[in-house]
Amino acid sequence: MNNRILLVARRDFLQLVRTRAFKLTLLIVPALLAISVGATSFLRPPATVAYVMADEGGGFAPVIERRLELDYQRQLLRDLSAYAARWNAAPPGDGWADDAGVEAFVHDGGVDAALRRMKLPAGTPAFKRAPRTYLRVPAPQGVPTQAGAAAFGRAITPLLAGDIETPQGKRALSAAVYIPARGAPRIWTNGRANGANLIEVIQEERSHLARVAALAANGLDPATAARIDTLRAPLAVTAPPANGGRAQMQIRSAVPLALVYLLLMAALITGGMMLQGVIEERSNRLLEAVLACVEPRELMLGKLLGLGAVGLTIIAAWVGCALLAAFTIDGVAADYLRPSLAALNQPWMILAMVFYFFTGYLILAMAYLAIGSLSDSMQDAQAYLMPVTMGMLLPVMLMVMSSLQNPGGWLPQVMSWIPLYTPFAMLARLGMGVSLSEVLGTGVLLVGFVTLELVVLGRVFRASLLSTGQPPKLGTFLKLMLRAD
Amino acid sequence: MAALVFDQLVKRFGDFTAVDGLSFTVPEGGVFGFLGGNGAGKTTSVRMMLDIIRPDAGRIEILGRSPSRANAPKIGFLPEERGLYRLMTVEDTVIYFGRLKGLSAADAAGRTAVLLERLGLAQWAKTTLDKLSKGMSQKVQLATALVNRPSLLILDEPFSGLDPVNQGVLEEIVLEMAKGGATVIFSTHVMQHAERLSDRLLLLARGRKVFEGTQAQARALLPGRLLLTARHDPSALPGVASATASGPPQEGWQQWNITLLPGQDAGGLLQHCTANGFALRGFDLHKPSLHDVFLHLVGGPLTGDKP
Numbered sequence: 001m002n003n004r005i006l007l008v009a010r011r012d013f014l015q016l017v018r019t020r021a022f023k024l025t026l027l028i029v030p031a032l033l034a035i036s037v038g039a040t041s042f043l044r045p046p047a048t049v050a051y052v053m054a055d056e057g058g059g060f061a062p063v064i065e066r067r068l069e070l071d072y073q074r075q076l077l078r079d080l081s082a083y084a085a086r087w088n089a090a091p092p093g094d095g096w097a098d099d100a101g102v103e104a105f106v107h108d109g110g111v112d113a114a115l116r117r118m119k120l121p122a123g124t125p126a127f128k129r130a131p132r133t134y135l136r137v138p139a140p141q142g143v144p145t146q147a148g149a150a151a152f153g154r155a156i157t158p159l160l161a162g163d164i165e166t167p168q169g170k171r172a173l174s175a176a177v178y179i180p181a182r183g184a185p186r187i188w189t190n191g192r193a194n195g196a197n198l199i200e201v202i203q204e205e206r207s208h209l210a211r212v213a214a215l216a217a218n219g220l221d222p223a224t225a226a227r228i229d230t231l232r233a234p235l236a237v238t239a240p241p242a243n244g245g246r247a248q249m250q251i252r253s254a255v256p257l258a259l260v261y262l263l264l265m266a267a268l269i270t271g272g273m274m275l276q277g278v279i280e281e282r283s284n285r286l287l288e289a290v291l292a293c294v295e296p297r298e299l300m301l302g303k304l305l306g307l308g309a310v311g312l313t314i315i316a317a318w319v320g321c322a323l324l325a326a327f328t329i330d331g332v333a334a335d336y337l338r339p340s341l342a343a344l345n346q347p348w349m350i351l352a353m354v355f356y357f358f359t360g361y362l363i364l365a366m367a368y369l370a371i372g373s374l375s376d377s378m379q380d381a382q383a384y385l386m387p388v389t390m391g392m393l394l395p396v397m398l399m400v401m402s403s404l405q406n407p408g409g410w411l412p413q414v415m416s417w418i419p420l421y422t423p424f425a426m427l428a429r430l431g432m433g434v435s436l437s438e439v440l441g442t443g444v445l446l447v448g449f450v451t452l453e454l455v456v457l458g459r460v461f462r463a464s465l466l467s468t469g470q471p472p473k474l475g476t477f478l479k480l481m482l483r484a485d
Numbered sequence: 486m487a488a489l490v491f492d493q494l495v496k497r498f499g500d501f502t503a504v505d506g507l508s509f510t511v512p513e514g515g516v517f518g519f520l521g522g523n524g525a526g527k528t529t530s531v532r533m534m535l536d537i538i539r540p541d542a543g544r545i546e547i548l549g550r551s552p553s554r555a556n557a558p559k560i561g562f563l564p565e566e567r568g569l570y571r572l573m574t575v576e577d578t579v580i581y582f583g584r585l586k587g588l589s590a591a592d593a594a595g596r597t598a599v600l601l602e603r604l605g606l607a608q609w610a611k612t613t614l615d616k617l618s619k620g621m622s623q624k625v626q627l628a629t630a631l632v633n634r635p636s637l638l639i640l641d642e643p644f645s646g647l648d649p650v651n652q653g654v655l656e657e658i659v660l661e662m663a664k665g666g667a668t669v670i671f672s673t674h675v676m677q678h679a680e681r682l683s684d685r686l687l688l689l690a691r692g693r694k695v696f697e698g699t700q701a702q703a704r705a706l707l708p709g710r711l712l713l714t715a716r717h718d719p720s721a722l723p724g725v726a727s728a729t730a731s732g733p734p735q736e737g738w739q740q741w742n743i744t745l746l747p748g749q750d751a752g753g754l755l756q757h758c759t760a761n762g763f764a765l766r767g768f769d770l771h772k773p774s775l776h777d778v779f780l781h782l783v784g785g786p787l788t789g790d791k792p
Contacts, residue, residue, distance in 0.1 A: 004554075007584050015572055284568030289629060292535045292562040293585035295554055 004294050008302025013309045016273050025269050025314055030321045037325070047131045049174030050164050051198060052138070054145035054152055056181040061136075063205050064177075068134050071201070074102045075130060076111050083127050089118040098232035134174075134198055135166045149178040149186045160190040177202060256430040258322070259353065260400055262315050263360050263427065268389065270311040271368035274303060275381055278372025287465050296462035304365055311361060352439045353430055359446050360423030363453060364392065370457040373464040396424045403428045416442050419449030486549050488513045488637050488668035489534060494543035496529050496692075503529040504540070505692040511670055511685070516663050518683030519672035520779065526692035527672040528565055531641045534670075535562060548637055558587040561635030565642040565672075567626050571615040575606055575625050578614060582629035593632065600628045604654070620651055627655065631662075638662055640671035644678055656682060676775040686775070690783045700775065707773040707781050709745035711754070714738050714767030723757055724749035738766050 016022050055061035080092045092114035093105050105114070115127055139145050143155040156176040163170040172190065175198050179185045185206065187199055208229050215225035281287050290299065367388050375381035395415065402411040415425035416434075422442045426434065489511040496504040504526040511517045521527050532538045533545060536552035545552050548559055569578055576597055583593030601607045604624045614622055623646060630638065640659070644652050659669050659682055673679055679686060686703055688696040696703055708726060713719055716737055720728040724746050731740040745751060751770045758765050773781075 004585055007581070011570075011573075011581055015570065018572065280571070281568075284571065285564070285566035286568035286570065288532070288537060288564040288566060289562060289582070289626070290585070291537045292560070292564075293554060293557045293582065298554075 004298045005302040005305060008294060008299055009306035009309065012274075012277060012303055012306030016270075016277070016307070016310045017313065019273075021273065022310065022314075026317045028318075033321060033325050048133060048135055048168065048171055050135045050137045050166050050171040051175040051177065052140070052143070052156060052164075052173065053136055053177040053179070054139055054143075055179040056146060057179065060179045060185070060205070060209075063209075064202060065136060067201050067205055068132075068198075070099055070102050072132050073106050073110065077102060077105050077114075079130060080111060080114055080127065084118055087118075087120055087124050089120055092118065099230065135168060135171060137164055137166050137173075140164065149180060152176070152178045153186065153188055157188055160188060174198070256353065256427050257400060257403065259357060260396065260424050260427045262318060263357055263424065264393070264396060266311040266315050266318075267361050267364035268393075270307050270314065271364050273310065274307045274365060275368050275372040275375075275385075276378070277307075278303070278369060279375055279378060279381060282373070282465070283376055291465065296465060297458065299465075300369060300458055300461050303369060304362065307365055308358075308361060311365075348436060348439070349430055352443070353427065355443065356423040356427045356430075356446075359450050360427070362450055363420065363423065366450075366453050366457050370460045370464075373461040392420070395421055399425055400428055403432075408432065417445065419446050422446045422449075486513060487511060487546070488517075488548060489670065490544075490546040491530070492544040492546075494530070494533065494545065495541050496526075496533060496538070497541050503692050504533070507543070507689070507692065507694055509687050509694055509697050511668060513668055514663065514666055515684040516659060516669045516671070516682045518679035518686045519670055519689070520674070520676065520679050520686055520775070521672075521689030522674050522783070524691070525674075525689040527674075527689060528641055529692075530689075531562075531564075531639055531670075531672060534639060535560070557585070558633055559636045560586075561630035561633060561638040563627055563630040563638075563640045563643050565645065567623055567646070569614045569622060569626060569629075572613055574611050574613050575601065575617070576610040578625060579628045579632050583632040586633040588633060596632050596634070597628070600631055604628055619646065620648055623647060624651065624654075627658070631658070636667050638667055638669045638671075640669065642673055643671055644673065644675060652678075676779060680775050688779060688782060695782045696778070703775060703778045704773050705748070707778055708747050709749060709751045710771040710773070711741075711743040711745065711751055712767065712769040712771065713741045713743050713765065715741060716764045719743060719763070722754060722763065724754050740767070 053061050053064065074097065077093055077097065083089075084091045093101065097105065108114075109116075111127070111129060139152075139156075140159060143159070144151045153176075160173050160176065162173065164173040175187060175189045177185055177187050177198075185202055187202065189199070208226075211229050212222060212225045215228070216222045220228075281290070294302070371381050371384040371388065374384065399412050399415050399421065402409045412425045412429050415421040416429065416438065418425075419442075422445065426439065426442055487510045491507050491509050494504050494507040495502070507526070507530065519527050519530070529538070533540050534547055534552055536554065536556075548556055550556060573581070576594075579597040579600065580590070580593045583596060584590065588596065598607070598610075601610055604627065606621065606624055606628065609617060609621065614625065617625070627643075630640070638659075643655055643659075647655060656678075659671065663669050663684075669682075671678075671682070680700065683700065685699055686696065687694060688703070696706070712731075713728075716739070718728065719725055719741055726744045726746045726749075728744075729742045731742050743754075745754065755765075755768055757763070758768075
């Protein structure tokens, strides 16, 4: 490659990476990741909370505890089924099993025995048990458990604001339940969302008892009434195989869709930097000295190359952070990254991804470069920037949303054949599978479009570099595009 | 070989003709003044020499070749409108231009160090340009023009914006370059600079050549003026176009303002007076300035609109 192009590219690259804006840009993704992880863990209710239950009659508390235990074991069974599917092992049982099925699972040794039966190959990541949601703790000292709901409530309410000692260490005291010998149970919670499930369980079990009593009052044998009320209709659930189904299709699109976002963000950010650079060169009147040594075409290509390198550096840093986070945060790599990369199983798909990425970058970068060459200030540039940015951003965002809602929808398919949007649409669709002929067809169209853009916007760039005064009107702009060199 | 040839150059910007059939030749070596008021076509001509813009008609030959970036290693250029990358250091800026002109990294760095020393900028080598004064920035820009040791130095209005001390430094450099065998072309609308520096001149007005030649040839275009102190009326002397008495006579001697006929040599008049016993007490020759020549040729002051 021409040495002068490389010199211009190197200068632009070095100048930009030394700016504060570049350093801040590099930090955006790590900062967003940190904020989102931090916010999630801060805002998410604690995984395990404690509750206190006072049962005057002593008959209802064991019912609640049994229900919570069965729900927990059912959750483990369901998680274990997903784990088995992910690692191609035989399923341990029906994740939608009724109480009897769950009791059989527990009776057969629960999770540990099921894992042994799976005979997973060495090196398979260990199954991680979800923690129990509710831990029952005895009523703290000074809280009366047999003196009525009012006295219990008065004593327990202040304690709901803090933590309480449990066998697993200190946990938030999430709820307190008082079950009188007669009348309705009373529940006090600390207002956090994970109290709601406990309330539902209590309500459901009380309703069950009420329904059984009502059936018995109507002459039904209580044992039969209880059996009828706990009936669960059998279900045969057919889930899509691993790497199939709509959810999996969306997971497979994670990397290509992330690339669409990265491409857009990197192109818009570095495009903005490029714009400022060209405007600085024009307003500082330094272009004439540069143009005495460098052809306008070389200057343009050098800038595209330099800014491309800046964009790639940003993307490499972001992708690096994202990968680090993906492999650090439990399950992200296994749940999203691997299935997504597995979708790109053909070498030509990787090549296509790189091709679309670079052409998409070039389309936007070239537009920004031409705008910069027409503007004496950022204020001038705004007049051109708004339609260009909106014209790119809105359809692409719409297309990405459409892809997530309906991976095979018509919008991404149509946009694949509009060269301006081809890189974005094809990138978004790559994970869901596109044919080689479609890649080749859109690729040829895209190469033609990018070449045309380089020629016509290159003319605008060259013709406008040393001009001064008001930016050209639309008619002049079109004339510049069409004028032969 | 001529350093620069313009042959019937025409450049139009829309309806405005910036350069109109311009032809001239700059010989190799020496200092060539490119004179004209604002809007005369100087900057347009300079940009065409450097292939920054292309003419609509005519032919240019620079250092024996057509204008192109291939000539950049032999050319130094200081544009009229000056600016540099604000966030680059002085040293990096000069090296960058050296490299753009084909120098190796080592040569560019070595020559930069020497130049910065010569221009008194060595201590600012690592400073970014946004921290320098305007005058110092202009010296850096001059360094970018000189870093490749050009055989042709093109300076477009080089003195504008420079204080008298730095104007002196620049004049020294121009003369030093010429002495070293380089050709220096500089455009200016300040005639005093041209008088001090240039061996040959080109006078432009509204994109057209009005004069090309040496300073002596330019001055010869104007009738000579003399202040004579004589006992008798000199009107009848050969070569005298007019003679006007100035002030009252003193002890029989009268001062006369003499205008010679065009092309008439003042030396010839003095010789005639001496040979024919025409008594003289004073003979002061007033050489016309380039400014006078310009006014005479263009018929107006050095003003106009830029293209």
